[in-house]
Amino acid sequence: MAKKKRKIKVNLRQSSQYYDYNLLVSVILLTCFGLIMLYSSSAYSAQIKFGSDMFYFKKQAAISAGCLIIAIVASRVDYHVYAMFSGWIYLIANVLLFLTKFLGTELNGAKRWIYLGPLSFQPAEMAKVAVILFLPTLIVKMGKNMKSWPAFWVVLLSGGLTSFLTFAFTENLSTAIIIAGITVGLLFIVFPDSRPFAIGVILIALLAAGVVWYVKGNLTSGSSFRLKRILVWLNPEANSSLGGYQVMQGLYAIGSGGFFGKGLGNSLQKLDYVPEAQNDMIFTIICEELGLFGAIMLTILFAFMLYRLFFVAQNAPDLLGSLIASGIFIHIALQVVLNIAVVTNAIPTTGITLPFISYGGTSIMFLMAEMALALSVSRQIRFKDQEA
Template sequence: MSKTKRVKRKRSNETIYFDYSLLAVLIFLVCFGLIMLYSASAYSALVQHNDSMHYFKRQILFCIVGFIGMYVVSRIDYHYYIKWARGIYFVAVVLMALVQTPLGIEVNGAKRWIQLPFGQQLQPAEITKIAVILFIPVLICQLGREIRTLKGMGQVFLWGLVAAGCVFILTENLSTAVIVMGITCVMIFVVHPQTRPFIAAASAGLVLILVGVQILDAMLSTSGNFRLRRILVWLNPEEYASEGGYQVMQGLYAIGSGGFFGKGLGNSAQKMVIPEVQNDMILSIICEELGVFGAIIVLVLFGLLLFRLMFIAQNAPDVYSSLVVTGIFTHIALQVLLNVMVVINLIPTTGITLPFISYGGTSILFLMAEMGIALGISAKIKIKE
């Protein structure tokens, strides 16, 4: 059993649990991420901002604020989220709509951010993830046994689809839309008593994707759509290395040159040529500097983090809190999986970052908020003596 904080209650044989193991893994993961962020971004930061620690200093500031926010959130009774969830959901939709107004700003060809005072930026898609994690469980609990019916599942699925559609249409962020739908589908799967329909649907979806890829491969060469061109680059990265496949190819070179134990921390050569390496391609630099061994360590850390979240979800006091932690688990698991698949070129580039390690202020703040929610729920777990 992991370390626990046990506060004995008067006239009771129960103790209060707090998941210090989750907190320890989180701290280690964030510290490791800061080290790798500095190593990966020092050269590009020096060239672009004349300060090799530019990205590192900004990220460590966001991490400190994030830990403070995590503590504050962990002290909030999760039952309050039931009242706020619907409002947070609609606020997220409004914020995504603001991206299409003059407040929206474009970064590296993608218009996904809102300009805030003092030069800061906000990515509404990150708020949408938390909104769905908090709101979909409310719908499921309100439906009760009706969630087992096709109508009940359809209602929940529709709310998730609306959120995902807003993310995709208003912010042009396909990867986050996939994550939002993934969170919704996993929650429905968890509460539904049968697994056979989901297995059949997943199998049919996989077949359609494979067939679609083959069809697209024959049709994409004349397409001007940037998303379709990404698929073309993914299918033939060597042929289109100068038209979008450059980042992927250099990332693969970094992974291949690292070997099993890597070149050593700070000795990456590819970080000088990979564009925006501190964002979605940071795992390739980890592989180059620390080798396959370093990548395994990262994946083990994420595995431990997900294990602790699964433990909290299984022992949560009620269905709502269990589903909330399940949503957090699904979010992190999908984001890690998608990032790894992009880096090793199993799927087209999506711009999805590696949680707690990649550079990004909005991302780290809201990830910390999710961890605060999970820790707050863990503090409500009662263990019999």
């Protein structure tokens, strides 16, 4: 009796290594777009101040290229190695924030920079990376205890300390808000009870409404400049001397661009009508030269980057990697939304830069450090290949 032979299908599962080249491409595209718009927005003021229209562009291009190469190399290192030093990075960042008050150099009325010979940097930018790396490490170490209220307060106070030092010792309210947002966002992800977050949103809304009501009726010449910023936000036309001039010129730039803009390099508001156009207000020049179409394309680029960060967070091999990618996601999303909201006068001015676009060597350096972390997490993702 002939034996029947049966074909047996065997599923072989092999683990294939992944690297998010899509995220890397989004970083390169945003950086290149930022350099183009930086040159366009700063050429006039650079020529007047430094005698070279390439002054800002050359510095930013050199720093961006160098940091991008370093980020790609650093992304080859396992993110767990960086997490081992997260406590030291967190401590150093907080110490530098404290020392900025005493050792920092005052620029534009605030001490936010520390100079080390020819080099300078903002400790507040380092603080963002420190929190993004330290809080996930702390949460993972707590494990199941993270469901308890004591653990909740430990994490909240850890992020709150950095946020407080940023505000109190560098007078950088915008960065303090972002650090607080990263802290709350990570807690929202891991803490099972959502009631404290809902209560917090309600309290913040009531506080904001109370501050606006107070400013409208009680502002005096000796009031805090932050309260004056709220008055400018409420009525920029009537308060041009308090800062409304920059807001109005930025709105003129946005409105005059139309749908397709005046053309690259053809902005009028960058001719010192919008002060320091290459910094916080660069989005207004983008709208003037490239119009609503250019603004939408830039928003799509940021959305694509955020999508890739979400993908990395969702597919990370462990909770640590997922929380690191989530922290980076929260940071980029908050900073983009706040910058666009400020330049469109949707919220009071806070002096916050547009990631990868605005001028600033410290900003691009630590943004690339965050991208190195995200790419490192993506490199540890494993997908199962099925073969018959």
